[in-house]
Every structure is written in structure tokens, then in C-alpha cells.
Amino acid sequence: MNTLFFPRALQTYWTIGQHIVEFEQAGKMKAEYGKELLIQLAKGLKIQFGKGFSRSNLYQMRQFYLKYQKFQTVSGKLTWSHYVELLSISDDLERSFNDTNFSSNCI
Template sequence: MENNLLNNDALVSEIASIITNARNNVAKQINSELLNAYWNIGRVIVEDELKNNRGEYGKKLLTLSKTLTNKFGKGYSRENLQNMRLFYLKYPNCQTLSSKLSWSHYCELL
């Protein structure tokens, strides 16, 4: 009986390790995809700004923020969209971004 408990504990421990590693990998992948998405949103905003009238930029971001928030929920405030724009401008090469840093870390660096 005691031998079964030891084996069971080892089994649970091994499975727990697999689950923990999988969860950590998923979190890293989500962070990487979010950084990529925010960088690309910044790129699209900058490209649109260059094509169109810069004077309308502020109003356009406010409208864009409302539209994106209605469609996708929170996370697309005017301030956050400005951070995405700045993110693209400060880090023009997306491949050099570190997925070890979160969006919050990059916002602090900006």
C-alpha cells in the first residue's frame, strides 16, 4: 500500500510538472503574439498617419480607440494606441523585440 502511495506521488509530481511547463509555454507564446500584434498595430497607425493628414491624427486615434474597444473590449484606449504607435517608432525592427519582456515592460521603457 505504501509503495503505491509513493508511486502515485511520483506520478502526480511528473504530471504536475508537465502541466506547469505547458502553461508557462502558453503564457510565453501569448506574450510574444501580443507584442507582435501591438507592434503591427503601431505600424499600421504610423503608415496611415504618413498617408493622410497629420493634423487629424489625434481625432482619428480617439475614433479608432472607440471602435476597437467596442469591437474587441478593453486594451485599445487612446493612450494604449499611442503607446503602440511609439512602440513601432522606437523599435522599427520587430525581430529585435524580446518576448521575455511584457507589454507593460515595453510601455515603461517607452
């Protein structure tokens, strides 16, 4: 498996999340009610790029950006799957603790 893929993929997912929040949602934490923003974006991206852009994946990318607003805080040692698991932790302190433990175990 190409480990160089992980940091590049993470940066891509983070950038997509940033675009959704900053441009599609005009900097708001959530899209306006009833807009079905992620569904519409997913349809367009699937047509243009194929698999990997479901509504749930876009939701996770948006959450990834919101939880890690400085990309420098993202560990290149972790995979996207690790981050998806970490995103399910609502408490920031607990997520940070688990992030550190995941990173330490990946060394």
C-alpha cells in the same frame, strides 16, 4: 502564466502601431493636428473588440512601433509592461541600455 502569449501580444501591438503610423497617418510621425485620430480609432476598436484599445494604449502601440521599427529587435523575454516602461525613456541610447538590462535580468 502562458509565456507564449508575450511574443504574440508584442507582435500584435507592434503591428497595430505600424498600421496607425503607415496607414492612418500616411507614414507621418504624428497625426494631423485636430484629427483626434487615436480617439476615433479607440472608439471603433472598443466597439468591435472590447477592452484594451483605449487612446492611451493605442498611443503606446504607436510609440512601440516608432521606437522599434524592426520587430526583430524586440525581445520576446520582455512583457508589454516592460516595453511601456522603456517607451517613457526619450533617449535612444539609454532606452537601449535599459532594454538590454531588462532582458538580461529576465533570463
